[in-house]
C-alpha cells in the first residue's frame with residue numbers, strides 16, 4: 001500500500017465530495033492509464049495509476065474514508081477482522097485484470113465498479129443507456145419554410161411502469177454472490193492463476209433475484225407500446241437536419257436511461273421551386289412582346305401569388321430578385337430571396353398578320369438593332 005496522502009495524490013481537498021473524488025480520479029486515471037504510457041515510462045505510469053486507484057477506492061468508500069481520515073494508512077489493508085464483512089484493502093490486480101481482459105466495456109464500467117467498492121452495493125449490473133434511434137421524415141418545401149408539427153407513430157419497447165422496470169415486485173438477495181452482483185473466477189492458465197471478477201451469472205449482476213413476476217410485463221421489464229410523438233419541425237429546416245427528441249430512443253437495460261430519438265429530415269422535391277440554401281429558384285416563361293414592351297406578371301411564391309415587374313427590353317435568362325420570399329434562416333433571422341429567371345419564348349408559328357407586323361418592325365430603323373439580335 002502506498003503511504004502517500006490520498007487527498008494529495010488525487011489533488012483534492014479533505015472535504016471533497018464523492019463527485020469531486022470521482023472527477024479527480026477519472027481525469028488522472030485516463031492520464032496515467034498504463035496503456036497510454038510511452039514505452040520508457042511504463043513502470044512510472046503503472047505505479048501512479050496504482051496509487052491513484054488505491055486512493056480513489058478508499059476515499060470513494062464512506063467507511064474506508066472515515067477510517068482513513070481518523071487513523072491514516074495504518075488502519076487499512078488488514079482484512080475485515082471481527083468487524084464488517086469483507087473489509088479489505090485495495091485489490092489492484094483485480095482492477096488491472098478487468099482492464100486487460102476487456103471484461104468491462106468501457107472506462108465508465110470499471111470506474112463504477114471501483115466506486116461501488118467492497119461495500120456490498122448492488123452495482124454489478126450497471127444500467128446501460130438505450131440505443132439512439134433514427135427516424136427518417138420527409139417533409140415538403142412548404143413545411144420546411146413555415147415549420148410544422150408532425151406526429152411520429154412509434155411501436156417501441158418501453159420500461160414497464162408497473163414494476164419500475166424491475167420485472168418483479170419482490171426480491172431476495174442472491175445466494176450466489178451474496179448480494180454483491182460480482183463473482184470472482186479463478187482461471188488456471190499456463191502462466192499461472194488468474195483471478196477475474198465478473199457479473200454474477202445467477203442474478204446477472206443485480207445482486208438479487210426475483211421471487212415473483214410482474215403481471216404486466218411478465219418479468220420482461222419492458223413492454224411494447226404504441227406511441228405517438230409530436231415533433232416540432234422548425235422553419236428553415238434543411239435536408240439532413242437531425243432533430244433530437246430526448247429519451248425517446250431505445251429503452252436502457254438494467255434501468256439505464258433511454259437513448260434519444262433522432263428525426264432525420266429529408267426534403268421532398270418541389271414541383272415549381274428549387275431550393276438553394278435559403279433562396280428559392282424559379283424559371284418563368286416570358287413572351288417576346290412582354291420582354292420587348294415590359295409587363296407586370298403574376299408569379300408563384302411560397303407565400304402565394306405575387307406580382308413581378310418586367311422592365312421593357314428584358315433579355316432572356318435575366319434573373320429578378322424578389323426579396324424575402326425565400327426560406328427563413330434556421331439559425332439567424334430574416335428570409336432568403338426568390339430568384340426568378342425569365343426565359344423568353346420566341347414564337348414559332350405566326351399568322352400572316354403577325355408576320356407582316358414583324359417584318360414591318362424589322363424595317364423600322366429604331367428597332368433594327370434589337371430585332372436583328374433576335375432574328376439574326
Ligand SMILES: [Zn+2]
Nearest residue numbers: 174177200203
Ligand atoms: Zn448473484
Ligand SMILES: [Zn+2]
Nearest residue numbers: 160163214217
Ligand atoms: Zn413489469
